Amino acid sequence: MYEVFEHTADLGLRIEAGDLPALFSEAARGLFSMIVEDLETVVPASERVFQLAGTDQEYLLFDWLNELLYTFETELLLLCHFEVHLEPNSLKATARGELFDSARHHLAHEVKAITYHQLSVRQIDAGWRAEVIVDI
Amino acid sequence: MGKPGFFGPLEQIAECCWKIPRSYKPGMLVDGLIYSSEQMIEQIRGDQAPEQVANVAFLPGIQQASLAMPDIHWGYGFSIGGVCATDPREGGVISPGGVGYDINCGVRLVRTNLTFAEVQPRLENLIDRLYHHIPTGVGRRGKYSFTFDELRELMEQGTRYLRGRQLATKRDVEYTEAHGQLDGAEPDLVSDRALQRGADQCGTLGSGNHFLEVQVVDEIFDEPAATVMGLQAGQVCVMIHSGSRGLGYQVCDDALHRLRGVPEKYGIELPDRQLACAPVESPEGRHYLGAMRAAANYAWCNRQLLMWQAREVFGKVFGRSWEQLEMELIYDVAHNIAKLEQHRVGDVDKQVWVHRKGATRAFPPHHPEIPEAYREIGQPVIIPGDMGRASWVLVGQPGSMQQTFGTTCHGAGRAMSRTAAVKHAAGRQIAQELARQGVIARAPSWKGLAEEQPEAYKDVNLVVDVVHRAGLSKRVARMRPIGVIKG
DSSP: OEEEEEETTEEEEEEEESSHHHHHHHHHHHHHHHHBSOGGGOOOOEEEEEEEEOSOHHHHHHHHHHHHHHHHHHHOEEEEEEEEEEETTEEEEEEEEEEOOTTTOOBOOOOOEEOOTTOEEEEETTEEEEEEEEEO | OOOOOOOSOOEEEETTEEEEOGGGSTTOOSEEEEEOOHHHHHHHTTSSHHHHHHHHTTSTTBOSEEEEEEEEEOOSSSOEEEEEEEOGGGTOEEOGGGTOSSTTOEEEEEEEEEEHHHHGGGHHHHHHHHHHHSOOSTTOOOSOOOOHHHHHHHHHHTHHHHHHTTSSOHHHHHTBGGGGOOTTOOGGGSOHHHHHHHTTTTTOOOSTTOEEEEEEEEEESOHHHHHHHTOOTTEEEEEEEEOOHHHHHHHHHHHHHHTTTHHHHTTOOOSOGGGOOEETTSHHHHHHHHHHHHHHHHHHHHHHHHHHHHHHHHHHHHTSOTTTTTOOEEEEEESEEEEEEEEEETTEEEEEEEEEESOEEOOOTTOTTSOGGGTTTOOEEEEOOOSSSOEEEEEEOHHHHHHSSSEEOOSOOBSSOHHHHHHHTTTOOHHHHHHHTTOEEEOSOHHHHHHTOGGGBOOHHHHHHHHHHTTSEEEEEEEEEEEEEEO
16 A cells, blocks of 8 residues: 655655555555546556666666656656566566546646655565655 | 654744754754744744754765755655755765756746736736646646757756747846856756757646645735836736756656765765765766756756746737736746855855755845846845735845845745645635635636645745844745636
8 A cells, every 4th residue: 555645845655555566556556646637537458578687776777767757757657567486686577557638637746856865665564665855 | 644744853043044053963064054033943943943953964065054945844855945065075965855856947927017907807807828838737838839859958058048949039138137047057957858848848838736826916015026027016927936847857866866876976975865965076977967957957947938828818818919918927936946055154255055955045136146227126036825815026135145145935835745636625616615715716627726825834924024033035026816827
């Protein structure tokens, strides 16, 4: 699950999940829920594969969200469904979604960037929790 | 989790200045100084912004103090409203977080020879046409598109490049801070990703707090200065607030990625990763400066193209050319930038890197870097407020050179978080409320307007009162909004 928390000029995203792949997948949904008004309006029609290298969980989460943001901004590809596989030194993910269509999708925020401010990924009793603040 | 306040020391040391002593945290190299008023300081204690002022005091080579303007609010790394100067010869650093993602976000003010009475009957048509003609918001491409080679030229030359394309005049270039071009831009250091994001976004407004506003001069406070700028009560103006769009965000992002592990390499200990930095005189520092200056030049071109499109719309709506409407640029200021400037620190004149993160340059009269026409009155400072209340024109004062590295505030500053603002707006129609106040607002979403509603901001008049009383800049004119387009 994910929730948006307040940060004066920007928006924070708090994610909790039972394991790390689910945490990364929920984080991705959280990001797109800030970009588009209603994530349910996005149909998982086409597929895109992402591969990223990295060992530090926080940097890897950052790079993952950043890659998704770049894909959206350059291709207007809205993504809603994610399958994430984590290896010790890398992330591989299959994401599904569709191109932005102004007739069906309402965009909510222009996310300028993912920030490192108070970026955290840590273990909790029920699994994992991450926090990330994005620049609006 | 709500927003935790600041419980550290804040000592009032002057009528408009509060100090966080360097003894507050081990690692602070200088004091933190926040310009404020008794009325505003309690709100400033309400979030982590003062902690961020203290954190910036850790940056190697910082001079005098870590400063903050009265429109300070919680940012990431640096607070918004933060100012810091570093001396490269004392190991001074450059920090991309001290500029922000939106490199050279800034404001320009354009005058017209139209009065409110002339504009009012066509106001709704004017705002609708501006909204349709000027790309705003997420996912709208600009009408201008540049190849990568053209972009590199544009980033090297700044607004001068647009003169060659007949999209800027000599006067436009002259009345832009730094003449719309920072020397030392290195477009080759701007990544393909940044170019990709920037190729069709030059001349687009963007989203968030960016806007184009039609305003009326409400009251003049300094007649001689207003006359020099060609401003008088009842006159209609256009204010534009935008920055370097995706290109600048990507340049900042690339720089922060490159800086992973770099502070550690130079033995720099930081309290927040977002403060990542490198010595100015290091390969990493020089790389960022070359790319940052290129992005800054792009931002000036963006605001120039936004103004150009506004001129086209005014021309169509009023059936006269923009030249006949005398739509001249009064001035353009950057408020997210780092610049190498000469300042007196103690008894010594130094070249320092001034980081302005949500703060505006405010050079006093006779400063060589301001246009000839403004030498006697000081540099115009454009302060956007919120879309319901007011915006301001100020001029720089000698106090800014003595106290704040030639800097003043940049806007109202947020009082409510975006989520709080949306809750506050529940069940309300912000556009209709604004219309009843005489402001026509066009924006793609209810949420966007809710987040940017006037109540989400501090009262800009209180912010301006502080910088005026502190001698950083002087009131010249107040404008009220009559129409606004948002992304």
